[in-house]
Amino acid sequence: MPKKPTKTTTRKPAATKRSTATGKSTASKKSTNAKSQSTPTARTKAAHSSPKSKPSLARSVRSLWPFKGKSGSKRADRPIVTGMSMDRKLDLIGIGLALIGLLTLLALLSPTNASVTAGWMSLIARGFGWGMYIFPVALMLLGLWLVLRNFEQIPQLSVERLLGLFSLFACLLTAFHLFASPPAGEAYTIAEQGRGGGYTGGFIYGILEANLGQAGTAIALAAWFIISLALAFDVSVADLFKWLPPLIIKIQDRLDDLRSNGNGHSPVQRPKPVPTENIPHKDSQSRQPSTDAPPIPGPVVPTRTFLPRQDGNGHEWALPAVQNILDSGGDVVHDDDLDRRRASVIEETLSSFGAPVNVVEINRGPTITQFGVEPDFVESRTGRVRVRVGKIASLADDLALALSARRIRVEAPVPGKGFVGIEVPNEEVALVALRDVIESEAFRRLKSPLRFAVGQDVAGNAVAADLAAMPHLLIAGATGSGKSVCVNTLICCLLMYNAPDDLRLIMVDPKRVELTGYNGIPHLLAPVVVEMERVVGALQWVLREMDQRYHKLAQAGSRNINDYNAKLAARGEKKMPHLVVLIDELADLMMLAPDETERTITRLAQLARATGIHLVIATQRPSVDVVTGLIKANFPARIAFAVASGVDSRVILDQPGAERLLGRGDMLFHAPEAAAPLRLQGAFVSDNEIQRLVQFWQDQAGYVEPSYSPESGPVDAIPAGLPLKQMPLWEEMEAEERADPMLNEAIDLCRRQGRASISMLQRRLRIGYTRAARIIETMQDKGIIGTEPGPQGFEILDYGQAAPPLEEQGE
Structure with a gap:
């Protein structure tokens, strides 16, 4: 009897240990089975959730390799000896x-x-x-x-x-x-x-x-x-076969050049050709042939397209050839494997955040690559529903982190298409040459003389616009984002297809380095305005020019400048040119005279379209005190470059997006007829190309009278200390009837007397006080008399050809 308890006590721990070991082994087996059962399921789910990718050669070889180790082994405690890895x-x-x-x-x-x-x-x-x-x-x-x-x-x-x-x-x-x-x-x-x-x-x-x-x-x-x-x-x-259409165009251009050289004229090579005679030109789609007498055969320069234009003085103008002025861009190398890897990362990243998508389209542009993603369906309480577009747009920063990209912009959705556009920056930015855009079919379809190249979109397609249809353009962006290059591109396009009798320009450049290189071309009405005190006067002159043009249109019974020019051409008279005003920096002008500037620009933007006057305004400070509501309301065409914040983007485009641009020509172009802005890489024109174009027009302008007189230009004629409203622009160009008819007599009188005063003019000329005071102010504006009165009246500063009085000579 006493041995039984002893046996019982000695067996219970053994049974306990055995049962414990059995329980542990059973639990480990269950967990192992559970893991082995869950692993294929997880792998199957991962395989279904992962994006479809093409089987690579290495994966195929691994699947066909015959020497594989056994997946299962009954003796788990013995280490498995594996061979060399695949x-x-x-x-x-x-x-x-x-x-x-x-x-x-x-x-x-x-x-x-x-x-x-x-x-x-x-x-x-x-x-x-x-x-x-x-x-x-x-x-x-x-x-x-x-x-x-x-x-x-x-x-x-x-x-x-x-x-x-x-x-x-x-x-x-x-x-x-x-x-x-x-x-x-x-x-x-x-x-x-x-x-x-x-x-x-x-x-x-x-x-x-x-x-x-x-x-x-x-x-x-x-x-x-x-x-x-x-x-x-x-x-x-x-x-x-992408290379085939450009090759055919080049062959056609070469054949046209050979035909033009084979019309009985001997080709002459000149480093700087200047047409001195009527030169025959080849057929042009954008211009009507001249109705003058048959041109006299003259020397023809190969590969240069001449289009005779005759101004009011009887001089012929020749338009430059694109191939002689502009350089073509290089070939762009596409990495399709990188695009596919990025598409896989986009699908995996969005799926991990509960927004499964399928990449259905990839468009590679010069700056970015747009991945068109189609939202997939997810399970919900009410059944299968499509992923919300807003959820995809909110994951832009997460996508940028997964793709190691600087900035990612999500266009949700792409207008006119059934997918969301995810725009990822390229590793290398391709240069969009101005010549490539000009030679594109999109640019050739536009027949307007004021057409200009904008750039290339996210798919690499050229985009061009018509300034006459806008009719005004606002360009804004941070410093170094590409505004000045865009302005130079627009100017070059206008100069490539317009003679001075078709287009006149007024340029304002407070930085003194961007637009001053165009001085000397015959298109300028005056030298480039570099002093901000004179800009308001220039705008006031444009207002007077607009009013005069409206009077001419009303007298001719025409509704716009095109109808008016058609009537003038039928009568053989000189036509009215288009006028483009370019202001490179609006912020400085708004700080100097905000009220007058806003009032003048607003009135021009509202009324000047029918008269052929167009405004192009650029600013690097897109704030509400610079781009005011009145100004922005009359500029439906806008170009936004990279800005610092979404607030600045809303000022320019009335919506965010410009804060995610990359700079260096990356832009959002909002056309007047477009529902949403279009992302483009702006066309680039180099300094050498600009210099060749300016030199071409300067060579021709050397044979005609300049459009302005250097002695009476605004830089020398207008004193710097006068109030803005009293500073007219280009006195020699103002209408003579606006001056007082007794002004010259008053000037001669003051020079003979050696002094000037209001009371003297009243007595000698028998005029009233108001008229005499107005004549005194006019002589002050012209710099003939001083601004501070002395004991004997105002001092005479400019005696002209008359000799000073004897008492002054004696002094």
Whole structure:
């Protein structure tokens, strides 16, 4: 009896330990089974949730590799001895292929009598014929790709691309056999000799030639070659022929130049051609031919398009040729693999935040790449609902972090399309040359003389606009964002297609460095205004010019400048030119005279369109005290460059978005007829191109009278200390009837007397006080008398050709 309890007590702990161990092993088995059961499910879910990607070559080799370790083992306590990893095996295969390719290439370049090398050379010569020189290079490239496949710069080699490369190689071997032109039934005879495409090319050529004949084989090979290229480089067939339209345009331009040079005129090369005679011109789509007498044949400069324009003095103007003034841009290299990787990251990132999407379109532009994402469906209490567009837009910063991008802009949704646009900056920004935009079809479709190139959109398509249809343009952005380049681009486009009798310019440049280089061109009504005290006077002169033009339109019964010019052309009279006023910095002007500036600009913007007067205003301070509501309401066309905050973007565009731009020409262009702003990369024009264009017009202006007189220009004629409202612009250009008819008599009287006063003019000229005071103010404005009265009246500063009085000479 006493032993039973002892046995019981000794067995209970054992049973407890055994049961505990059994429980632990059972729990571990259950957890292991649970993990083993949950792992495939998780992998399946991850596989379904991950974006669809093309199977790569490395993944395919891993799946077909026969030497794989067993996934399960009954003895878990013994360590499993695994072999070499698959990555190391692929590295060894790559090294081997590259070595075989290198040795084969060396044997081809320097043949030897070694038995192994000679046999190998004979084998590949009979197998591939002339393609034996391509075979070792292909082996080397494939081997190097297997070794370097994990680098980001190395493109992914998918199964489709690999099939395309094999197909391209087989197509080339068949083409080699076609070029060898074997007689009927002797395709394998030349293959035995190592010619043509070898046995491989001879086999395919024999099948095609027997069924299609020689001509059919050639056509089939051409189609086969195009399809193989599209597969190998993963591009569309349309992208393969992008180079064809520009080449055709260049050939047409060259043929036109040859025809113009072959009309019996001897081509003369001149470094700076200046047309001195009536020069025949080629057909132009944007201008009507001259109705004057037949031009006298003269020397023609090759590749230069001359369009005679005759001003009121009988001088002929010639428009510059694009190919002689502007430089073309370089080719843009697209990295399709990078775009696909970014698309995968976008889908994974948005899916991880509960917003699954599918990338349905990729548009690569010069500055950014737009990924068009279509919102997917998610499960909710009410069923499957589509992801809200606002949720995708709110994840812009998270996308920027996942893509390692500076700034990302989400356009939700893209106007006219059924997806949301995610705009990601490119690693390298492509330069948009002005010539490329001018030579585009979008620019040629516009027939207006005031057309100008804007830039390229997110898909790389050229965008042009018409200043006459806007009719005014507001340009704003931070310093260094591209405003001045945009203004120079607009000016160059206007100067390329308008003669001085078609267009006149007034330029305001307070920085003194941006627009002063245009001084000397015949289009300017006066030198570039660089002193802000004179800008208000210039705007007041434009107001008077607008009123005078409206009187002329009313007398002729015309509603706008185009109808008026058509009537003048029918009568053979000189037409009325368009007038463009360019102000490079509005903020300085608003600080100097805000009320007068706002009133003048607002009235011009409201009324000047019909008279052919257009305003282009740029500012680097887009705040509400500079771009006021009245000014902004009359400028429906706006260009916003990069700004510091969303508040500045709302001032320019009435909506955010400009704060996420990248700078250096990246812009949002809001056309008057557009529902939303369009993101563009602005066209670029270099200083050398501007200088060539200015020199072209200056050379022609040297043969005619300048549009302004240097002695009476606004810089020298207007004193600096006068009030703004009393400073007229360009006294010599004002109407003579606005001056007092007794002004000259009063000036002569004051110069003879040696002094000037209101009371003297009243007594001597028998006029009233108001009129005499007005004459005194006019003489002060002209600098004839001083501004401070002395004991004997105002001092005479300018005696003209008259001699000073004797008492002053004696002093």
